[in-house]
Amino acid sequence: MTDAATPTPSEEAVSADAFRLLRADIVSGALQAGSRLRFVELQARYGIGTSPLREALSRLAADRLVVQEVNRGFRVPPISMADFEDIATLRITLERQAIEASTRAGDEAWEEGVVLAHHRLRRLGRQEQAPEEDAVPEEWEMRHRAFHNALIAACGSPWTLHFCAVLHDQFDRYRRLAGRDPAAQVTLAQQHEELLDAAIARDAERAGRVLAAHIDLTRKTVVERLKRLM
Structure with a gap:
């Protein structure tokens, strides 16, 4: 019954x-x-x-x-620079730990998933360049998130993955409000390549260092752009 x-x-x-x-x-x-x-x-x-x-x-x-x-x-929560800084700091700490653990523990299937996610992201970036600096296709957003998810997928902790997802959502709310910075995007794309290389080489320390720099560069860019908008 x-x-x-x-x-x-x-x-x-x-x-x-x-x-x-x-x-x-x-x-x-x-x-x-x-x-x-x-x-x-x-x-x-x-x-x-x-x-x-x-x-x-x-x-x-x-x-x-x-x-x-x-x-x-x-x-919807209001915008707060202090809130964003807190989110970014915690995301760097947690996601760095996750990618280091994932790089050490990931098997062949994990590695293939990372390579495929990166290929899909890079391929879309070549084919769908936005004509306006803030016009980012939703498909790019999904593939970008998929790549970051793939990198930490083998960390071995469902709770870590859950909290990383929550922090990524919170972080992206601010990033998308701030809009796209073409100059920073060049470096961010290069860091995606470095993350792929570190993952394939199973260099956990390098992967963690690059990811932390990647998130922090985005943080700095978002803060600068939001200051001009607020």
Whole structure:
């Protein structure tokens, strides 16, 4: 006998869709920082009912991608330079540990996954150069994230992977708001090549050092651009 309180697969799927759509729109900036997340507007935007939206918002609040206020509902977190610096520092620490562990422990399948993810990212970069400095295709964003995920996939710690994913979402919310810096992008792309080389060579120390520099360069670029926008 099925427990009446247990969500049906269809309800779970709708809630998962709501979570995915809301998360993507918050990280991309489609839902603006500090804006109220009103159920009527979200229902119209996504065509999803109140219950799965509420569940999705509660999940996002647990990852601090949404702020839940007593008797005032939900909103997108505001922008804070101190918050971003904290996120960047923690991301460097955790992701550096993860890539070092992954480089040491990764098997042949892991290595092939890294090579493929990098090839897909580099290939898209050659074929779809954005005409405007801030116009970055969503496909590039997905392939960029896939490459970074592949690098740390063999770290051996599901909790580390979870928190790395949360920090990456938080970091990307600021990065995407700041927009693309063509000058910095040249160095960042070179660092992707260095990360691939270090992974294949199983040089964990070098991989960690390059990744830390990669994230920190992005941090500096984001801070400089946001100061001009704020």
